[in-house]
Amino acid sequence: MSSSATATLPVGIEEGGGVARGLPRGKPNSTIGSSRGGRLAMRTIALGYLAILLGAPLVMIFYRTFEHGLAPVWDAVTAPNALHAMSLSLEIVLIVVPLNTIFGIGAAIMLERGRMPGKTLFGLLIDMPFAISPVVVGLALVLVYGRAGWFGDELAAQGINIIFSIPGMVMATALVTLPFVVRETVPVLRELGTDSEQAAETLGASPWQTFWRVTLPGIRWGVGYGVVLTTARALGEFGAVSIVSGRITGQTQTLPLYVQDRFENFDTTGAYTAAVMLALLALFTLLAMNLLARRANKKGGH
């Protein structure tokens, strides 16, 4: 963020809220971060925290990867198992993201507009994946769909394997990323309100036309943000996928699983290279999000 943004924030709080003025000990200037020194200290702390948590490790990974030049990196990237892991990760993302986008928009509309009983419970259920460890999600899926599970046997008899194959990995990823689109869409849906949809209705639009031409464009930035978060999370998902996949090299290994596999086999170049690939994919996704947000601010689209 630019320095002007950090500088103006405390002033805004002071004027708007009047909280500082209301306090008995108060010169209005005593708000944290409003003095020059305070501001500097806050910025140092924030940046330092980021550097320790994010900056240094990221720099190290890039440094280690390219330590011995480009040739080993190129070899690591083009290793068949690496390429397979990457394409599998992308494949899962390409299945999970559309599924969760459609479900997410539907669920958000139900939560915000619906009048069904048990809405609170439904909302809570959707938030569950945020609260439960992905490992538990994976285990639960194995318990239901695994060979020894509830109806794993019947499925296996039909020749359908869910656990230790792609369907299970898609399910695990979809479950872990379930809340993102819903939670990003609900607030924009609320802000959009029902007036414009009702206006469309009085103008003769069918419910379907109203959805495509008024509701969806009205919430597109929220949905877009949810999609980006879902993508980033789906790419990086480790815990749940690790359990349901069985980690069969060259078959059910996604990029994060491949990173760990290489790391455990002392192939540091392979591990670092794959990690960099993951980091770049994530970076690209976040960049896409920023571009979206910027367009959202510029256009009349609110």
Next chain:
Amino acid sequence: MAIQVREVDKHFGEFQALDDVSIEVADGALTALLGPSGSGKSTLLRIIAGLETPDSGHVVIDEEDVTSSPARERGIGFVFQHYAPFKHMTVHDNVGFGLSVRKRPKREISDRVGELLALVRLDGLADRYPSQLSGGQQQRMALARALAVQPQVLLLDEPFGALDAQVRAELREWLRRLHDEIHVTTIFVTHDQEEAMEVAEQIVVMNHGRIEQAGTPRELYEAPANEFVMSFIGPVNRLGDAFLRPHDIQLLSDSEGEGEEALVERVVHLGFEVRVELKLGDGRELWAQVTRETAQQLELVEGQILTLRLPQPRVFAQTS
């Protein structure tokens, strides 16, 4: 098209929004639904539009019972208090929306949008987005959008409520003239009695989900059916059970003889109108409305003693 609402009831949970409401609106009339907030006026409008369903009762538009038809099949145009613009569309696309969902050719839509923008005096702003328009302009756009599909009935829900006083006065006047031009049956909701009196040919006064009185502005003013209408439709003094209009009170300088004596407590100059706050001998308070001229003749000042000539006050039977 003529509209009839028959014996409509509507509850929101425990709250009774409408209680056995019936109204008649003649073809081509300009009608105001007037009442304080919570009186049910907006709910009634939304039931006519088909945006709410009544618990019981019927809505008839042009002799056809539309009670169970969805809003999009009722041939209505609806204008919302907060304009309800499609923010992601240009003014052109907003106004053309109704034609576009009817799959009319692009050429026809553009021509019609052009005509309507001229009608609402927004020519040249077709490529703007709603966020680039003022409140008054957005409301005119919303009106053009509603008129684009040639509705049989135009319904407006507090259309000027969110605008500042000057724009409001301008748009009222303009709505009145627009109605003279296109003669579409129009119902608008307002809580502002002045707005209702100025614009409407017929006013329906509502309170607590019931109709208190329906009539022309003049009928309501001159023959209010009850104390609610009397006090809602204009300023009023209450002396016990009796009601007086402030402008019906005649002020005389004290030498002029018979009448009740009163002390001038405060004189407020509001341009042409002057408000005089008075206290009677027995301590009761009331105010009178006089012209600037009268105030000058009487040389009104605080502390002065005047003689009042009170008209025959209006007394209503107590309603339970």
